[in-house]
Amino acid sequence: MFAARQATSAIFGAAQRRAFSASAANASKVAVLGAAGGIGQPLSLLLKLNPRVTELALYDIKGAPGVAADVAHINTKSTVKGYDPTGDGIKDCLKGAEIVLIPAGVPRKPGMTRDDLFNTNASIVRDLAKAAAESCPDANLLIIANPVNSTVPITAEVFKSKGVYNPKKLFGVTTLDVVRASRFISQLKSTDPASESITVVGGHSGATIVPLLSQAGYALEGQELADYVKRVQFGGDEVVQAKGGAGSATLSMAMAGARFAESLLKAAQGEKGVVEPTFVDSPLYKDQGVTYFASNVTLGPQGVEEIHPVGKVTEYEQGLLDVCLKDLKGNIEKGEKWAKENP
Ligand SMILES: NC(=O)c1ccc[n+]([C@@H]2O[C@H](COP(=O)([O-])OP(=O)(O)OC[C@H]3O[C@@H](n4cnc5c(N)ncnc54)[C@H](O)[C@@H]3O)[C@@H](O)[C@H]2O)c1
Numbered sequence: 183m184f185a186a187r188q189a190t191s192a193i194f195g196a197a198q199r200r201a202f203s204a205s206a207a208n209a210s211k212v213a214v215l216g217a218a219g220g221i222g223q224p225l226s227l228l229l230k231l232n233p234r235v236t237e238l239a240l241y242d243i244k245g246a247p248g249v250a251a252d253v254a255h256i257n258t259k260s261t262v263k264g265y266d267p268t269g270d271g272i273k274d275c276l277k278g279a280e281i282v283l284i285p286a287g288v289p290r291k292p293g294m295t296r297d298d299l300f301n302t303n304a305s306i307v308r309d310l311a312k313a314a315a316e317s318c319p320d321a322n323l324l325i326i327a328n329p330v331n332s333t334v335p336i337t338a339e340v341f342k343s344k345g346v347y348n349p350k351k352l353f354g355v356t357t358l359d360v361v362r363a364s365r366f367i368s369q370l371k372s373t374d375p376a377s378e379s380i381t382v383v384g385g386h387s388g389a390t391i392v393p394l395l396s397q398a399g400y401a402l403e404g405q406e407l408a409d410y411v412k413r414v415q416f417g418g419d420e421v422v423q424a425k426g427g428a429g430s431a432t433l434s435m436a437m438a439g440a441r442f443a444e445s446l447l448k449a450a451q452g453e454k455g456v457v458e459p460t461f462v463d464s465p466l467y468k469d470q471g472v473t474y475f476a477s478n479v480t481l482g483p484q485g486v487e488e489i490h491p492v493g494k495v496t497e498y499e500q501g502l503l504d505v506c507l508k509d510l511k512g513n514i515e516k517g518e519k520w521a522k523e524n525p
């Protein structure tokens with residue numbers, strides 16, 4: 183039988199559980215908006231298994247109370263409550279949240295780009311961002327809904343318009359790109375994926391996803407390198423195709439979102455040297471008009487502590503970066519413009 187304790191032990195090791203006990207006084211409310219969806223459900227499950235989470239608040243336009251009732255039976259200590267749009271649902275869900283994950287929004291079907299989701303997801307994210315800016319302006323906001331390259335700038339504009347924008351607490355979740363980059367190189371080189379750490383920078387769509395394989399000491403060449411880069415850049419499409427119209431990555435994304443939330447909680451609870459890749463308001467390419475950029479970031483109790491530079495790249499990687507920056511600038515400006523015109 184899959185006992186919750188065993189599952190918790192498998193995902194969160196003994197050292198983590200001891201560290202958690204030492205800081206058990208921390209109350210960590212985590213909210214998931216879009217909790218009844220393909221990502222939302224397994225993400226809620228993984229958060230329920232995380233001993234650092236003390237309160238789990240699950241919101242969706244439909245189905246969240248059911249998901250909450252189900253997840254709440256898992257024998258870990260956190261409390262779970264589901265909320266829907268009736269009454270003060272969203273406000274109550276967000277009040278006191280330390281972390282808010284937003285996977286609410288439509289996923290791709292074969293033949294679509296992430297940007298094709300813009301028209302639907304922009305207003306969903308804007309409205310949820312408004313609610314967060316009003317009810318939990320100090321929370322860490324983790325944007326999963328696509329197109330991340332635009333939904334993060336939209337969220338920032340909402341927070342700016344309410345006078346509560348804190349660039350250190352707004353994150354586009356790009357964790358899945360490094361999870362894939364590590365897994366795919368381990369398949370090529372027959373290594374342990376858990377010990378692979380491939381830096382991926384840029385954004386979260388196609389050519390804006392730039393894996394920097396050379397920094398991990400790998401020197402793939404020619405077609406092998408091109409195929410690897412393409413697989414990382416279009417890993418999402420691989421899943422969209424395989425699901426044949428039934429959506430995009432949900433399970434691997436839930437794992438990636440839960441990992442990022444865990445890293446933020448560790449940092450908030452005093453752990454040093456917690457580094458994750460994420461798409462943030464970044465100085466790295468501001469001189470080229472690219473105001474948000476994903477790179478490795480050291481997390482601290484106040485969110486972003488240090489944005490790591492991109493570091494040394496090969497000529498080939500510089501070529502990828504040049505293409506990335508051009509696309510990214512357009513995606514960011516599109517989000518900002520839309521948010522200003524559609525407050
Ligand atoms: N950042 C990443 O790496 C990454 C990875 C995978 C998917 N995604 C994106 O995540 C999003 C969700 O994907 P999914 O597979 O879970 O989709 P899904 O359709 O299965 O679930 C989305 C959920 O959002 C809910 N929702 C819609 N509007 C809402 C609103 N206004 N308030 C609250 N909830 C609302 C829906 O009811 C649904 O339950 C998509 O945009 C997808 O492209 C991002």
Ligand SMILES: O=C(O)C[C@H](O)C(=O)O
Nearest residue numbers: 290328417418419430431
């Ligand atoms: O590919 C998608 O549309 C979903 C997500 O962004 C992913 O990378 O899997």
